[in-house]
Amino acid sequence: MHQRVLKTLEFDKVRNQLVEHASSSLGRGKAEKLVPSIDYEEVVRLQNETDEAAKVLRLKGHVPLGGIFDIRPHLKRAAIGGMLSPQELTQIASTVHASRQMKKFLSDMAEETDIPILLTYANDIVVLADVEESIKNAIDESGEVLDSASDTLRSLRQQLRSREARVREKLESMIRSSNAQKMLSDAIITIRNDRFVIPVKQEYRGHYGGIIHDTSSSGQTLFIEPQSIVQLNNELQGIRLREQQEIERILIELSVLVGDHEQELAAITEIIGELDFMFAKARYGSRIKGSKPAVNNEGRIVLFKARHPLIPIDEVVANDVAIGKDYSTVVITGPNTGGKTVTLKTVGLCTLMAQAGLQIPALDGSETAVFDAVYADIGDEQSIEQSLSTFSSHMVNIVDILQKVDYNSLVLFDELGAGTDPLEGAALAISILDEVYERGARVIATTHYPELKAYGYNREGVINASVEFDVETLSPTYKLLIGVPGRSNAFEISKRLGLMDSVISNARSHIDADSSQVESMIASLESSKRQAEKELEEAHELLKQAEMLHKDLQKQVMAYYDKKEQLTEKAKEKAASIVEKAKEEAEEIISDLRKLRLEKSADVKEHELIEARRRLQEAAPVRVTVKTAARQGARVHVFQPGDEVKVLTFGQKGHLVEKASNNEWQVQIGILKMKVNEKDLEYIETQKQPELRHVSTVKGRDSHVGLELDLRGERYEDALLKVEKYIDDALLAGYPRVSIIHGKGTGALRQGVQEHLKNHRSVKRIRFGEAGEGGTGVTIAEFK
Template sequence: MNKKIFETLEYQKVKDKLKPYLASQSGRQELTNLTPMVAHEQIQFALTETLDGADAYRLKGGIPIAKLDNIGPQMKRLEIGATLSGLELSQVTKMLRSTQDVINFFQKLQEEKIEFHTLYDTVKKLQALPEISKRLIKSIEGDGHITSEASDKLFGIRSRITTTETSIRAKMDSYTRGKDAKYLSESIITMRDGRYVIPVMAQYRSHFGGVVHDQSASGQTMYIEPAAVMDLNNQLRQNQVEEKNEEERILAELSELLAPYREDLLNNAAVLGHLDFINAKARYAAEIKGTEPTISAENHVHFRNARHPLIDPKKIVPNDIDLGTDYKALIITGPNTGGKTITLKTFGLLQLMAQSGLFIPVAEHSQMGIFTEIFADIGDEQSIEQNLSTFSSHMDNIVQILAQIDEHSLVLFDELGGGTDPKEGAALAIAILDRVGSAGSYVLATTHYPELKAYGYNRPETMNASMEFDTESLKPTYKLLVGIPGSSNAFDIAKRLGLESGVIMQARSLMDQDSQDLSAMIKDLSTRQKEAADRADKLKIEVAESETLHKDLTNEYQKLLNSKDQYLEKAKQQANDLVDNAEEKADKIIKKLRKMEMQGGAGIKENQLINSKSGLNALHQAPSLKKNRVLRRVKAKQELKVNDDVMVTSYGQRGSLLRQMDKKHWEVQMGILKMKVPTDELEKIAPDKNESAGNRTTIRRTSSAVKTTLDLRGKRYEEAMTEVDRYIDSALLAGYPMVTIVHGKGTGALRKGITQYLQGNRQVKHFEYAAPNVGGNGATVVHFK
């Protein structure tokens, strides 16, 4: 696309917003090269990558990319056989370590069965090179220093250097602390030319013998290497030379080891940079609350609640902007400072962002088009150097635009035809719009000319719109009204500001009848549009409330049905148990009677028959005991009321009832804690005689159900944080002075979340990581107040 549109719509400022989120040089280079695309497949792929990045950011805080330098120059040096420095090798090492971190990160996501559209395929392009990484990590530190473990020889040399330096210092300390200290200008040991020396007063220069390496500016102090340490210094220098040679050999060896993998290393750097760029797009999308638009192959653009990304969302009024479905030209009229230019810029900038694969600040289910070129004539482009007026500069720009547009172009005109005679300007604006329409281009134009209001009604595929103006407050509302041209509010404003009615009437009489009729029509349309919008908003609220009520009623009805089924099943089971019991007793009575009958019947007495009949009658169910006064009194004593003392069985703690939250839960005060507790976990108890009604305390008891260690390893972030909150409450109730939370090391997201939670908990006195031998920073020890 033409670069001028990037300046006009401030596209570079949007790109600058992504820079703080980038960690790698490759990612910054990809941002620098970012421009809008015109191929449907490329745009969709870039948007899908942003969607994957947004999911990774939402679920795991983003892809773990470290700060990485550009390794391109190092790879070019390897190509010509050069030896890399320690710092250059450390940069390559850091890149390889980041490669392994990213591979491990996505392996864990796959194990958790988190799905992505593109990221897994992108990560497959990374080459871990574990053996090389292991060797580099072992040999090179982050600042480029070569470790003693880089080779056995280097380890031996450095050990000898340490031993020699220790011997030299011991000998020199005898000079600075012993009887010879009086010959020194200062009791210190220093170095000159890489050799240990002492500062000797000039008059005693021959006292220690040896070699003078330097003297002070005044000549009063000589820096002398005593004869007694010359051999040791010589030995130290020899060891240092050997150390330097061995370090150069190691650097050459490591460089030679990397050389065959130049392409793999460059590929890794590019892939990490691309993942870094996806990270940045995702984080910027979260910042502006951006969403992914769908792509319309027919260029039907529908931005819902569109906002300008560079304006504070608290100050911007979102608008729905459509183009291409029912009309390809939108003519926007309205007062100055009413938001017309911002609407134009918002539409154009959002289209540029979307075609660049960025999420845009619009509501869900918005739709974008694809334009091969976007042109704009916006703002005052008067040029003093070229001696062009405002009108001339606009015409010069429009001429260039008209020479390049086609059916895939989008054109933005601000105050089209302005800067000249109104009638000529209006006629010119209409002719320019006709020319754009004949080319099949899409166009948004703002204007003050009333002639263009009629143009919007008469031309096919053209729609009028306006920026709403509140005549009561005399302020613009910045709302875009599609289908209604802007009306002139000059007379209404003048009247509200106190201009004489006679002057206003005379002004109205000077307007021709057509203009007055048009203004009246526009005013009536605006009023009707506002009434319709208000009714629609009210109906939307009522529909939402009705849907919520219907959903709640459906849920409650379903619960009722479920409860009914459960009670019926329970009743049937109880009935079956009663029947079985009755049958068993009846069988016993019948067997007893038969036995008596078999004995001849003569022995059956009247009282035996009465007892048997009574036993059968007893099998009938007893009447309901609901009206039994004794049972009612016992039940009433167990009913829970506000301020009752209760035992919370799940915690083994006393508490006091504050309020009933619903049929199944009470809010209970237990010491300093207020908790929501299920009713079935509460037992009413007698109040403690030792505590007053106004000052109750809760006796903490150690609960065997609460352990002093909480292990969260292997759990999801949200589940783990919920368990931490419950565990801390339980530990406080149990009276523990401190507990340990094992969260593991992992990516650090859970550890960070727990740290933030503990910092905000008033009951936590302090906390620190566990000792290295019991978990280190994989566990946190919490101390309570």
């Protein structure tokens, strides 16, 4: 992309905002160099990277990106044998630690959600725990080499502390002596040139002997190292020198360790910088309330409620924009200051952001194309240095565009043909649009020339648009109207500002009939479009409510069938238990009878006992399990409408209504109809049930019970009887709640129904319906 276009469309400002969301200099460096890509595959990958990072932020709210430094210069110096400073080594250890934390974080996240791209980066991070541990064992976070770095260093520092203690002890005795107050400027021990000294007055310089290291600004105080501690200070200096040599040896050893792992550390730095950059893009997307656009390479742009990212969200007006499918050219007409240029920049900037892998400030479902080039001629390009007028400057830019534009280009013209004679400017604008259109490019152009209003009607693939103007408030609404050309509001504005009607009427007489009809037609189109948008919004809201109601109903039906199966299984188990108990009692009776026959020669025949046992066994119900039924239904069957089937996914039974397609059937499950793949269906063979003697059963209602009962027009007594029966049916159906419509009327029926429900043993609570449920004309009853 040309740098001039990036600046014209203010992509550099977006880039500056992105930089603020990086956690390290590595991420900031990548953000500062961000440019849109023209490779379709790369753009798709960049968008997926940002989307995965945004998913992680939504789930966790943060990522462990602290403690990251750009250690690449340190690695280069270590690789050629240089000695790194303690601070540089600390930065390396901190970066290695941060990469290890990030690897663990992303690996754990991959177990919770699907993040294949981020997981690949995490897997590429090499864990260099030995390097991190070696540095941290030798250097603390402030960059000081620790005593534990080596045994030699520990010993030297112990000697230093011992010698310093002896020196301080000797000096303390000097400054506490009886003459010290007279000879010393202050009773303190200080350090000059890394040696311990005391402040001695000028006139007593010969009393202590030794070496003078410094004087005060007035010359009245000398900082003297007394002769008695010169040898001790010399020993201290010797130990300090050996300490410094040992520290250098440790730093060189650690630098060699870093140099040995230079390639792995460089790779870690690159990966962690890339991850920081991805999460910076995700944070910026969250800031502008952006979304991931679908990307295509067919020149198609569809933006839903798109906003300019540099205008505050509470001020910007969102617009729907589409180009590249039914039409390739959009001509936005209308007066100045209406928001045409902002719309132009919004489309261009959203395209550049998408191609750079950024989320765009538009709703989900938006779509952007990957263009080889985006060209823009926007704003006042007057050049004083080149002595060019505004028109000439625009023409220079347009000539350059026409030399380069092709079928895979997006071209944005602002006030095309402006700055010259209106007739010539309009003709030139039409000619330029024709040329770009014939090249196959996608074009959005703004103009205030009325001649271009007819341009969209005369050419296929071209559509008019305008920005709405509110004549009541005398201000633009900045709302884009696709398919409606802009119209002049000069007469309406003048009238609102108080211009005399006679002047306005005279002005109208100077406009020909055709122009007047066009303006009336445009006004009608604007009104119709506003009405259509309002009705579409209401339809969307109703559809949303209907979908919610359908989902709720589906859940209730599924819960009903689950509960029904549980109750059926429980009833079968209870029946089997009762019969088993009866068989045991019968066996006891038969045993007693045998005893009676043997003991008292009772006239009871053996074959009669056998017959009695057989009849008892036949009376026991046979339970058919789900597995048995599945085996029975596993035989090959050609499905026909009306067949009883089981939907394996839901485990529910239903009937085939009709074949929806080659492999799908429409299945009636209770009150629901749904399309089900034939592989998910299991035929249930209808069999005659054996006659069960001495078994009484209770059958549920075959007819469907509605979710509401309408009592309007019913007599009071009949209504209460219907309520009682309806509640019983609803309870059998397993409904959690029902609606009873009684109307408003005098309130007698409403009061009677509510009193009856309050006293019903199965009703948990009642309430009036909400605004969308019928208000006070409906009572909602919830069951226990």
